[in-house]
Amino acid sequence: MKQIYLIRHAQSAANAGKTSDTVTHTNAKIPITELGQQQAEQLSIWLRQNIENVHEIFVSPYLRTQQTAAPYVQAIHMQPTILPNLHEFNYLSFANIQGKTFQDVKTQSEHYWALNDVDFRDGDDCDSFASFFQQISDVRRYFSAKDDGVYVVFGHGFWIGVLLWQLIGRYADSLNMTKFREFELLVRPKNTDVYLWQMDNQIESIAKVRNANDDV
Template sequence: MTTVWFIRHGESISNANLPTKHPELSELTEKGHEQAKQIVKAFNQKPDLIVVSPYVRARQTAVPTITHFAPITVEEWPVFEFTYLHPERYNGTRGSDRGPIARAYWQRNDPFEKEMGGGESFAELMERNLELIKRLHKHSANFIAVFSHGLFLRALTWMLLSDQRKPNEDAMRRYSNFVQSMRMPNGSILKATFDGSQPVPIAGFDTNHLD
């Protein structure tokens, strides 16, 4: 049985509606760095493994926990954010600038669309989460901490709760509605247990460690 803590990164410059350069490179704000330090307080035991997204903001969020428990095994897995808009859309723009483009994407509701040829499709998001679920069911570690992202982790939560596995228009619409109704604050933790069986027990988003 593997206990997994899925941790959303601290507040990033994109979350704060500041100009960005590339979705992978958005760094934490001062508030985000403080949230990263507060995450350490949530642990009462050392994880066997820390998993990080390749995106800068998730890696920065993991640093205080990695430092606190060093030496510790750290691995990079494909738990990066669902970047459905082409990365060029982020160059010099704020979230509010991208809002109309993002809303148009969701209104088209095409699970296989790769926006401008370079965004990730909803189908690819589901496939990444499905592979993660399979990997965790087979993993030998007792306790894993995964530093990831809001849209990705809400897709994981939605898939675990709904048992939805096929990317189609109905699934994409349901996921969009789920995201709008399910808030996952920066620095919050989703706790789940994987033992090869279904359904996977999950708890709500824990924020007790945050000031």
Template sequence: MTTPPSMAREIWLIRHGESTANVGAASKDAASAPLTETGWRQARETAAKFTQAPDLIVVSPYLRARQTAAPTAERFAAVPVETWPVQEFTYLSPVRCANTTTEQRRPLVDAYWRLADPAKVDGPGAESFTQMLERVRAMARRIEASPCARIAIFTHGHIMQAWRLLAENPEASDRADMKRYFSAFLHRPIENCEWLSGAAFAAVARS
């Protein structure tokens, strides 16, 4: 399983399946929305897509990602599972957003992205865009330090969009980068249980 530095790795970033929040239900907090029945079906289909076992399964601490990973972990029971801080980007303070729906949060979401301030922290429990990018870079550095050749990472849409941004522009950090990121989020959305290759992890890790 040990991977020499020169050997290519296979890294798969996988967005969680459909959650109750995705279909408009209120969420107590950012972490606890479970999968819907459709989400569970997507999770089982994801497990079936693997043509070979990963060497490591990584999961976000958020429930919907852990549930999505569960069928894959069951299929490959001998593969270790680790929880990494690859949870969703929480840019709105959970204190303000508890027990709200996506539609109820819409004015706050629009105001945040219209401001496009990479350093803004909305309040307790929130993080800035800059801090989220650094979490993604830290994930890439952890991948680089791992001896595993094949890693499946069950994560979230914003994290995967950030990976795309950093793969294309490793130095991304300013207001223009944030606007470019959000444009991609709107126009190149990552669907539930979509896979994204992590082939550019070395560039992201060294950014």
């Protein structure tokens, strides 16, 4: 059996931003906040207390997952592997949002979802919903081919939402963006929530095993 501990990164500057703040970082370069650093430290303690015999640790190419993982990997002296397909959904082009307020970006985001076009890309630096959906499927195949054991994965909230959507098995609605968006807003994990994603032969399951609010 493969046991994959899947974690949403700690609070980022984008998560903490006010509606009047402006976009200054590309999606890949958004850092965690001071609170996010505290969350990462608490997460490191929880992981060391609850998980043993870790085979491998993975992070996305994005800065916020690597910063979240840093206290843990330093404490246990393991080097994380960057897995490109763990990156977060990048559906608004930086060229179209740079310097705009978070409120403006929210409006553009709502427009994107209203288009309901699974193949639409806002720019060359963006994913389409269909390509992002395939990205999560590719990671599932990647871990399916790994040896049995324990893995720790630092990822992103929207990414986890798509995985949950795939695992509930509603394939007839899988690329229905309107239904998915309703689902994702309901299940979106909090910063440093932890899920246990298990693979036993062809059977997959997932459950939340740490609620970040437990540290409060």
